[in-house]
Amino acid sequence: MQFSASKPYQHPQSAEEAVQLQQQLREQISLSPLTAPVRYLAGADISFNLYEDTVYAGIVVLELPGLTPVVHALAQCVAGFPYVPGLLSFREIPSLLQAWELLPLKPDALVVDGHGIAHPRRMGIASHFGLVTGCPSMGCAKKKLAGRYEEPALEKGSISPLLHKKEVIGWAFRSKTGTKPVFISLGNGMSGEDALSLTRRSLGKYRIPEPTRQAHLLVNRFRRGEVPAGVHWYVRPPHTPSPTEK
DNA sequence: GCGACAG
């Protein structure tokens, strides 16, 4: 992955405190372009049972250009914050961080299920998680949280800017012809061109781009007990020479 | 005051 210091995650004890943290964190965001090509692109998502506070988090690393799964990490923990629109990251990041720390291969960029700067205070979960991990990040959400937009053309690949307070905070992106658009926004450590390019390279046969779609399918299987917690390689792990065989 | 409101 690239150079970018990871910031420690701070957990708020109230909604007011959470908002203050976000206002402080937004100043640390960088929207400068990626400085290295993206070979490994990851998708992150969480799942849980309604009325329960156990969170099932997962991160899948795909290799471009084929979007081939390489490795994934799954972690389970208890939610330490309620779901409040605008404060989603405080509910999901602790669990995602556990999965992140388990990952033996850090991706070159990360796509989080949710918004990045397309947020009332420009601090959605994609931006927050990008800062905490030090990994370039972007958000891919199914519904908008803030801003207004014009419907993009019906053809796959069409985009329309998402505007909030006279600023472009993201794009309504037609990921599949004739279906509702998804919302793409910057997280941290990349430019708008980077995010749109990565999204185009992540499109498969479905509305949801592969990184996030794969992560979603994975965490649901995890929640149902169909796959175990921990790390799983889809291909042979990279060979690590032992001291004796140098 | 009213509508909107990621996962």
Add this chain to the structure above:
DNA sequence: ATCTTGTCGC
């Protein structure tokens, strides 16, 4: 977010 079968439309 999750619970669920069939059904309508390109």
